Amino acid sequence: MSLGFVYSDIWEVLFLQNYNTRVVVLSTVLLGISAGLAGSFLLLRKRSLMSDTLSHACLPGIGLMFIGVTLAGGNGKSLSWLLLGATLSGLMGVGLVTAIRNTSRIKDDAAMGIVLSVFFGLGIVMLSLAQTLGGAAAGLESFIYGKTASMVNQDFQYLLWITGGTLVLCMALQKEFSLICFDENFARSLAWPVHFLDVVMMGLVVAVTVVGLQAVGLILIIAFMIIPAAAARFWTEKYRRMWMLAGFIGGCSGWMGASVSALLPRMPAGAVIVLVSGVAFLFSMFFGSARGVLKIKHRQVRMKRRVGRQHLLRAVYELLESKEKGGNSPVSITELMQKRSWSEKRLHSLIAQARREDHVEPVSGNRLQLSESGFAEAARYTRNHRLWELYLIRFADVATQHVDRDADHVEHVLGSKLVRQLEEELDATVHGMQLPDSPHAFVGAYEI
Amino acid sequence: MLPPTHPPHIPLAIDDLTVAYNEKPVLWDIDLDVPEGKLVGIVGPNGAGKSTLIKACLDLVPRASGRVMIYGEAYKKHRRMVGYVPQRESVDWDFPVSALDVVAMGTYGRIGWCRPVGKKFKQEAMEALERVGLAEYAHRQISQLSGGQQQRVFLARALAQDAQLYFMDEPFAAVDASTEKAIVTLLHELKDQGKTCLVVHHDLATVKEYFDWLILLNMRVVHAGPTDEIFTAENLKATYGGTLSALAEAGEALKRTKGATS
Numbered sequence: 001m002s003l004g005f006v007y008s009d010i011w012e013v014l015f016l017q018n019y020n021t022r023v024v025v026l027s028t029v030l031l032g033i034s035a036g037l038a039g040s041f042l043l044l045r046k047r048s049l050m051s052d053t054l055s056h057a058c059l060p061g062i063g064l065m066f067i068g069v070t071l072a073g074g075n076g077k078s079l080s081w082l083l084l085g086a087t088l089s090g091l092m093g094v095g096l097v098t099a100i101r102n103t104s105r106i107k108d109d110a111a112m113g114i115v116l117s118v119f120f121g122l123g124i125v126m127l128s129l130a131q132t133l134g135g136a137a138a139g140l141e142s143f144i145y146g147k148t149a150s151m152v153n154q155d156f157q158y159l160l161w162i163t164g165g166t167l168v169l170c171m172a173l174q175k176e177f178s179l180i181c182f183d184e185n186f187a188r189s190l191a192w193p194v195h196f197l198d199v200v201m202m203g204l205v206v207a208v209t210v211v212g213l214q215a216v217g218l219i220l221i222i223a224f225m226i227i228p229a230a231a232a233r234f235w236t237e238k239y240r241r242m243w244m245l246a247g248f249i250g251g252c253s254g255w256m257g258a259s260v261s262a263l264l265p266r267m268p269a270g271a272v273i274v275l276v277s278g279v280a281f282l283f284s285m286f287f288g289s290a291r292g293v294l295k296i297k298h299r300q301v302r303m304k305r306r307v308g309r310q311h312l313l314r315a316v317y318e319l320l321e322s323k324e325k326g327g328n329s330p331v332s333i334t335e336l337m338q339k340r341s342w343s344e345k346r347l348h349s350l351i352a353q354a355r356r357e358d359h360v361e362p363v364s365g366n367r368l369q370l371s372e373s374g375f376a377e378a379a380r381y382t383r384n385h386r387l388w389e390l391y392l393i394r395f396a397d398v399a400t401q402h403v404d405r406d407a408d409h410v411e412h413v414l415g416s417k418l419v420r421q422l423e424e425e426l427d428a429t430v431h432g433m434q435l436p437d438s439p440h441a442f443v444g445a446y447e448i
Numbered sequence: 449m450l451p452p453t454h455p456p457h458i459p460l461a462i463d464d465l466t467v468a469y470n471e472k473p474v475l476w477d478i479d480l481d482v483p484e485g486k487l488v489g490i491v492g493p494n495g496a497g498k499s500t501l502i503k504a505c506l507d508l509v510p511r512a513s514g515r516v517m518i519y520g521e522a523y524k525k526h527r528r529m530v531g532y533v534p535q536r537e538s539v540d541w542d543f544p545v546s547a548l549d550v551v552a553m554g555t556y557g558r559i560g561w562c563r564p565v566g567k568k569f570k571q572e573a574m575e576a577l578e579r580v581g582l583a584e585y586a587h588r589q590i591s592q593l594s595g596g597q598q599q600r601v602f603l604a605r606a607l608a609q610d611a612q613l614y615f616m617d618e619p620f621a622a623v624d625a626s627t628e629k630a631i632v633t634l635l636h637e638l639k640d641q642g643k644t645c646l647v648v649h650h651d652l653a654t655v656k657e658y659f660d661w662l663i664l665l666n667m668r669v670v671h672a673g674p675t676d677e678i679f680t681a682e683n684l685k686a687t688y689g690g691t692l693s694a695l696a697e698a699g700e701a702l703k704r705t706k707g708a709t710s
Contacts (some may be wrong), residue, residue: 044544172562173562174564175553175565176556176561178549181543182539182543182550182553183534183538183553185503185508185534186534186553188506188507189506189507189508189530189532190556191507191523191524191527191557233544237544237545237546238545239543239544
């Protein structure tokens with residue numbers, strides 16, 4: 001098996017036939033799920049970088065614990081001890097950030113930068129000290145870059161507990177967690193123990209980080225936390241769905257990353273997993289159904305089209321109005337051209353669009369006529385437009401941010417009472433018209 | 449000496465309250481008894497501690513000294529009688545929740561821990577949203593609402609708290625005409641139900657029209673009492689000090705209200 005891998009290998013990995021692979025892959029999936037969930041809180045609480053500080057701050061604890069336990073005659077590589085050390089120094093790091101922020105004028109980001117680098121430096125020193133104790137320290141540097149293949153049954157069990165705990169807490173405390181993320185002060189005004197909830201929430205983050213360290217490494221674990229959550233945000237406007245999706249994306253990334261790295265023995269899983277979730281993020285960013293780039297672009301195009309349609313139909317309607325008879329009859333495109341400052345190309349593309357939408361019927365010569373539905377639409381657009389104009393004129397000082405010209409029914413935005421009032425006003429000024437006349441024409445009347 | 453107890457019919461009684469940020473006092477020796485069933489405006493220049501006063505009443509900022517009683521008891525005990533409308537800018541409106549979700553947060557204080565928002569509470573939230581005229585926006589993500597609509601969502605959330613005493617931090621800040629009208633209507637509804645509302649307010653021109661009771665605040669209570677009695681040029685001068693623009697504005701407001709009443 002020099003070049004590729006055989007089918008049976010793929011089979012074996014994907015379907016977890018081999019015990020070691022099973023432990024590794026399942027552990028990574030669990031890690032992905034819990035990191036995705038915990039990461040959602042970090043993201044919503046705007047504490048993404050906290051997780052980076054935390055993971056870097058874990059390193060000295062690992063080194064110290066190894067040295068301490070080894071000198072005491074124990075097994076320095078015992079996972080429980082190492083993770084305990086990691087937790088303690090990680091918490092210390094986070095506590096230090098808070099302390100620096102609270103006691104000096106140094107801001108959060110700088111405080112995190114300081115703590116992160118100093119703890120990491122200290123950790124490196126500890127690891128090299130640990131090397132002097134003998135060969136047993138050889139595996140410790142896997143905490144830096146991660147070594148998924150080294151995951152054992154114990155990791156799996158820890159992860160099982162942590163994932164289960166995360167899921168239970170997320171379900172039980174969803175309204176509590178979401179409220180303190182959204183509006184902490186309001187939560188406190190309900191006399192909730194916000195600090196306690198915060199500690200629980202960040203406790204989850206610490207637990208996931210510490211257990212994930214060995215698999216993905218302290219440098220990359222932030223990606224594990226943040227990327228799935230950030231990707232999930234593109235797909236939904238609901239936090240519950242965002243949490244679930246983040247867990248799902250995290251789990252899938254973990255599964256795919258770990259499988260690939262099991263197939264390609266020299267490929268470090270942590271990096272592959274991050275790359276996979278990076279791809280998921282990019283995909284979500286472009287194709288996300290709630291706020292993906294394409295979705296937003298699509299909305300803009302649709303909006304542009306709608307504005308164009310309204311302009312065209314209103315222009316035709318106003319032309320018809322200016323003719324003596326009124327009613328629906330053909331209008332010349334040349335006249336239409338003078339109605340607004342649009343280019344010929346733009347006008348023709350608008351007409352073509354209106355024709356596709358059956359708002360306009362072709363008439364011989366350089367003319368066009370509104371269809372029945374087009375006429376009705378045009379009347380509606382014109383009416384709405386004029387009501388808005390009037391509204392803006394009457395309430396110029398306060399109204400601007402309330403105007404939603406795109407609303408199909410003015411009443412929905414302004415309320416039917418106000419619209420009736422506006423309509424009466426228009427009627428009073430313009431006698432015998434079935435439609436409110438353009439208020440531009442009689443602005444002067446108000447001024448007198 | 450503080451009096452031992454406060455009569456339970458006084459919605460808000462403040463004794464000797466002092467609040468300091470970084471050893472710099474923001475509020476000094478506030479003594480105040482707010483009568484029930486009034487629309488109370490809190491008025492004063494920038495930095496006068498208007499928001500801080502509200503936050504101190506709600507236990508959101510630490511107090512250097514003093515005592516705040518809500519219907520004769522400490523805040524913790526009577527917190528369910530209190531509704532809160534924070535400043536609109538205090539939260540991130542990009543948060544993935546719908547308008548209805550936000551309003552439902554008003555009922556969280558009555559739902560037990562770890563329990564989901566039941567049908568009954570969702571119904572209440574929906575009714576609150578209807579009262580502010582936003583029922584059809586219930587399922588919109590909150591960043592898709594206009595500023596005025598966001599403000600109304602916050603008000604609806606406070607309504608869902610079903611409180612006796614409301615604290616509102618600048619609900620009229622940067623809202624459109626229809627929202628302003630909706631808020632005023634709502635305030636009167638609350639008043640008619642015998643509820644008390646404390647509202648931080650900036651626009652001196654509308655003070656007389658909106659509020660029947662007034663707290664003129666500038667780090668201390670300059671004056672407090674019925675609007676008719678204390679909304680005078682002299683008192684405003686004492687509150688706003690020498691700031692010319694504010695004084696001019698106050699003078700204008702007074703002229704206008706005098707013109708309106710005579």
